[in-house]
Amino acid sequence: MIGKSFWATVVVAFFSLTTFQDAGAQTAPQGTLRFVVEALGNETLDPTMGPATTTKLYLPLMYDSLVGANKENTDISKETGIAKDWKISSDGKTYTFIIRQGVKFQNGDDLTAEDVKFTFERAIGPKAISSLAGVLKKAIDHITVDDPYTVSIHLKEPKFSFLLDISSLVGSESMVVPKKYIEKVGEDKFATEPIGSGPYKLKKRVPGYSVEFEAMPKHWNIGVPKYAEVQVIAVPEQNTRLTMLRGDQADVISLGRRYVKEFEKEGYVIATKPASHEMQILINNQWEKDSPLNDRRIRQAMALAIDSKAIFNSLLLGAGEMSRCWVADVSYANRPKGLCDPQPYDPKAAKQLVIDAGYPNGIDITYRSYPTPGVPEKLEVDQAIANYLRAVGIRAKVEVGEYGAYRAQWPLPASHPKTVANNPTVSQVVIGSLIQLFWGKDGLLSTTRGVNPKADAAIDAMLLAPNLDEYKSRLMAAWKTLLDDYNVIMLFSIDAKYAANPKKVSKPWALGTSTADAGLRSLVTR
């Protein structure tokens, strides 16, 4: 006869099984995340074949970087990269990385030090066209594999920012690629059928439209990914993206700032990427003795003439931060008091400065204006700035053009006399190289070319800093010299916005610091 103990066992077993099943079902990746953005860039699937503005968007799903970042994406971390530890030699020239064991590529191959060596040699190789290819090529002397899980990168000279440069915060050059697989299938096949060690592998590409990924069962760092599939879709037209989100044909979209309130009211989750762009005015030809822009008073007048707060509030709807510093940059973690305060607005003083500089009838300048992806308000902002300048006697003639045409002329200073341009620059993690580029005496795109010897000396000192802390403090010193002399007019930083269906994304996520980084890795992490 079947006793009570038998039935008790059956009942217990039944509930145990169902609980186990439920637990299994809950931890498996589920559903599809449809992430819709304005563009996919050059659609590369290879970390060394595109600028960070492309590779940082979706490649972090497929690849792991040698040096990772913390959760907030503000600093490097030993928890999230392929390197679980590293040592720097006393002369600062050798970086030895200890590779995590047990990490596998999506085809089952182990990730070893050989893959890391191969990755970097490829990143600085003859075919690389990534953002920092040249910088790393200049820095790296050679790479050695000390044992299967230890690799050393030997630099030509000490470079304290090396870890930052190769981290997932900055570029994609250290996204580790599989040596054996690429040598077996060739570069052309890798370009269309790549594999990495990330939480997602490539499922499908629809050229010109989307890149689709499917989840690996488990990832060494993030565990079980949240979604079974992620589709990153390019839809250039803003209204189409809005319709897709409302019609449940998209789960997350990049959202124009003017639509934020509307979508908030409708109950969508709004995520903010702080300081996606920094809006600044580059003043060309400052070095020319006979140019009014050579006169500090004129540049100061330009700064005082612009009511940046009014522009920020009315055209950008307050989405950002009024600051004269590059906000998202890790180097700006410690901002000296007062340095980054917003530019004051004083048109009366500005007018007087123009007169004092010897131009009672004002001056004529050309204002180059061009559209910027991610800042649809740009042309309106430029018109507003030009109007403010005209009000104080700086007659800005706005020339609207296309960025490519202006960019081509940049290194040729003689071709654009008395020119200023509103140049929103994408947010950078390490600003120092850009400071040298735009305002260093010998910078490739320098707008000053020696007009501010104090700034030149400060920038040189910054570039020779022995460590990151000293670099940060010298960077602020260099930036101060540029602001004091009005070699640049920094207006504000602009936030980027994303809207998400609350059924798929319940709360805002960490969007990273690099402009192209939309935080996909964070979105897929439970």
Added chain:
Amino acid sequence: MYRFLIRRLFQSAITLVLLFTVVFILARATGDPVGLLVPPEGGAETVALVRKNLGLDRPYHVQFALFIKSIAVGDLGRSFRARRPVLDLIAERMPNTAILALAAMLIGLAIAVPLAVAASLKRGSAIDTTVQIVGSLGIATPQFWLGLVLIQIFAGSLNLLPVGGASSWKHFILPAVTLGVFQASNLLRVLRSSLLEVLASDFVLLARVKGLPEYRVIGSHVMRNAILPVFTFAGILLATLMTGTIVVETVFAWPGFGRLAYDATVYRDFPLIQGVVIVAGFIVVGVNLAVDIAYAFLDPRIRFD
């Protein structure tokens, strides 16, 4: 006939060679692509490296010689941005545009033919006036606006159709209709004029006098003659559709040839610019040649001498 063919082929070849030269020069006249490929933080070192990797450090005449040599073997080079063969990129996108173009033309003809016939048979009537107004509105309406309105109604409010992409037959409907309306309006005007001209001909009068049913008069006699100028015009429209529907492709996120060409131009992707222009040139020249040849079969009066 053969002399005509050979002459036309020779003319087409000359046209294409001139096109290759012009596109090579004009592409480089747009500016330096390296500045757009390498962001500012890359620095001078990356700019120099990328310039070398892309072969842009060579003299122009060397670049041109390599360009002609590669075309001769059917290689259009590698895209600067995608770093993949240009032919592969075009081959991936062209079918989407071709299907859309054909669908738009079919929709255009399906709308234009019956309306034009009705308008021409009832010349001066309310039907004729209405059709003319509809035709004018169709031409005047910006495709961009029409596309957005259709998206809002059918994909937004009614949620009947998808928007964005080309993964199913449902994705074709809205962009094809948007394009088709414009094609219909153009075809409608040309066909109506042609029909009116033919309807006034003596042979049509004779056909009616002979007692032929009206449908035979229209179908067998009138249409066959009226369609000739429309055929040429439709060929031009089709070539235009195949080579550049950037506005509609942008609104509907349609992964087509037009957007590829636009991206190539904006980013000064020289090999891709050259590739899309060459392919577009072949399409236009090919369609024109096909139309000319087909004309002879449609109209025996045409001589090729």
